[in-house]
Amino acid sequence: MNKEKNIFINDKVHDVPRDGNCLIWAIIVAYLEPVKTDNKKFKSRYIKLFDSDDNYEKIFNFSNFDFKNNKNLVSLFRTHICNYIEENLEKNRGENKAIFKSSLLDSDINKKNKELYPNNSEETQIKKTLEQMRKDANWCGSIEIEAICNILNCNIIRNNEKFEPDNQNTNDIIKLYYKNNHYQYYLTNNSVEINFSQSQNSINNQPITIINAISPLSINSENDDKNLELLKKDNIKLKYEIDDLKEQQYFANRRLDLEFNLLLKENEELISAKKYNKKLKYEIDDLKEQQYFANRRLDLEFNLLLKENEELNEKINSRDEVIQQYLNEQQNQFKKNQELNEKINSRDEVIQQYLNEQQNQLKKNQHSNTNKSDFTLKNLLESDNVWKDTKKMKKQLEEVNNENKELKKQIEEWKSIEHVVQEPRITDLENENEELKRKLHEKDKNMTSSPSFQHIESDLLNLQNLKSTANEYKPHSPKM
Structure with a gap:
């Protein structure tokens, strides 16, 4: 065909x-x-x-x-x-x-x-x-x-x-x-x-x-041979037309098959697109669900953080109160130390005055040897009082040192507390205490290294010697 x-x-x-x-x-x-x-x-x-x-x-x-x-x-x-x-x-x-x-x-x-x-x-x-x-x-x-x-x-x-x-x-x-x-x-x-x-x-x-x-319709019917030949030609022509029709039908069927295959392919693409859209819809639903739970989790975490923040604020507030209380105590202690320092300074003046008097008295005793036993006993009694005052003053100094140590220990404990808001204030108090301790130490050093204190120590030794000598003259000592 x-x-x-x-x-x-x-x-x-x-x-x-x-x-x-x-x-x-x-x-x-x-x-x-x-x-x-x-x-x-x-x-x-x-x-x-x-x-x-x-x-x-x-x-x-x-x-x-x-x-x-x-x-x-x-x-x-x-x-x-x-x-x-x-x-x-x-x-x-x-x-x-x-x-x-x-x-x-x-x-x-x-x-x-x-x-x-x-x-x-x-x-x-x-x-x-x-x-x-x-x-x-x-x-x-x-x-x-x-x-x-x-x-x-x-x-x-x-x-x-x-x-x-x-x-x-x-x-x-x-x-x-x-x-x-x-x-x-x-x-x-x-x-x-x-x-x-x-x-x-x-x-x-x-x-x-x-x-x-020449048209086939103009054939003379009397001539049978010509009529037969024309009929044969018509048959051949009809045969060609039949073949043409068959061939047309073949190509028409082929075109229909191509169109049908095209439609099938487009239908498959449409089905595939629908499946893909359905898959996308499921994925979108999954993403929405994941987003929902993620938002819920974030809300819970946010509320938890808010709660922790409130607790932390409460702790900070309570710690601020404790720190304020501690600062007040330190201020009171500082005032006490200042008062004690004033007492020590006044005591130093008294001791210095006493030493001056003793030096003057010693000079007088060197020129006069009369009433030696009475003078010795009197000095002994006075020396006992001085000795007692000196011991008392040293004891007070030791107490001040102990208090300073205790303050230092408390400051070290407060340093170990984390996230203290008032840490600079505590540092300032510590520096003030260190400064106070340094001043007391210097005063103690100055007092012990001063010639007056050395004279007191030598006088105390002399008083001890005089006391032992006075014990030998006990019957001659005045009644107290």
Whole structure:
């Protein structure tokens, strides 16, 4: 059934392959074959068809031309046609001519696409229609013929229907014969006229009548041999038509299979898209749930932090109270130390005064030796009082030192407390206590290192000696 070579219905009508590209093949051959021996005209028409002159020499003069090996010409011309339509969608084409955009939206291809995708925009509909028109073996119709008229600037006659370019300024004609969804072409180089007086139905149902040609209906019935021969020719013609119908049915079935497979593929893509959308919906729900629990966890953690912060503030407040209490105690202790220091200073003055008196008395005793025993006893008694006062003063000094040690120990304990807000204040108190301790130590050192204190120690030794001597003179000691 696949007939790749030319099949002649009669002397002037020529057939092309029935591969879904019959209109493209018919236009190419009908446009180039009349000028196949004129290189310049052939090249000019070749460029109009394919928008390029690449490899035009291969088919020049149609020597060894074969449809199967030149299938690329169909793809080039189909692309040229679709590009022209896409570039001139909104172009005004003159009176009583619809723009290409409207024609595409009203096409059978777009109607089928709208049934499958009713929500597509006009732009998407046109895009999908042009994609379908660019595919190989896609059947071509009036839209493509109108575009071809403008591309080639020629008139095209399809049976009794005439198509003209938009500028309507040309004498070139391409004549097509269309029957049973298949295009064939006429050669116009011999200027043979086709009779278009018959109706469309008569053209589709009866053989073409060519002027000056013999019609099968004009046969003389008396001549049986001629009648038989004509019947045989009719049978052969019917056989060809039956074969053509079978081949058309084959390609129609093949096109339906392709469309069905395309629909199946699109349906699978739609199902896959629905599954993906469902999966995305589940993932979004999971993310929302995770976000919900994450927010709850954050709220709980935030409330816990607030509670801990409140507890910490309470601890800080209580610690501030304790620190304030401790500072008050330190201030009181500092006052006590100041009072004690004043007492010590006053005591130093008394001792210094006493020492001065003792020195003066000693000087007097050196010049006078009278009443030695009485003087000695008196000095002993006074020395005892001085000794007692000195011991008492040392004891007080020791108490002050012990208190300072205790204060230092408390300061060390408070230093070990973490995050104490009043730490600089405690440091200041510690420095004040250290300073007080240093001053007391210096006073103690100054007192012990002073000549007066050394004289007191020597006097005490002397008093001890005098006391032991006085014990020897106990009967002479005055009564207390």
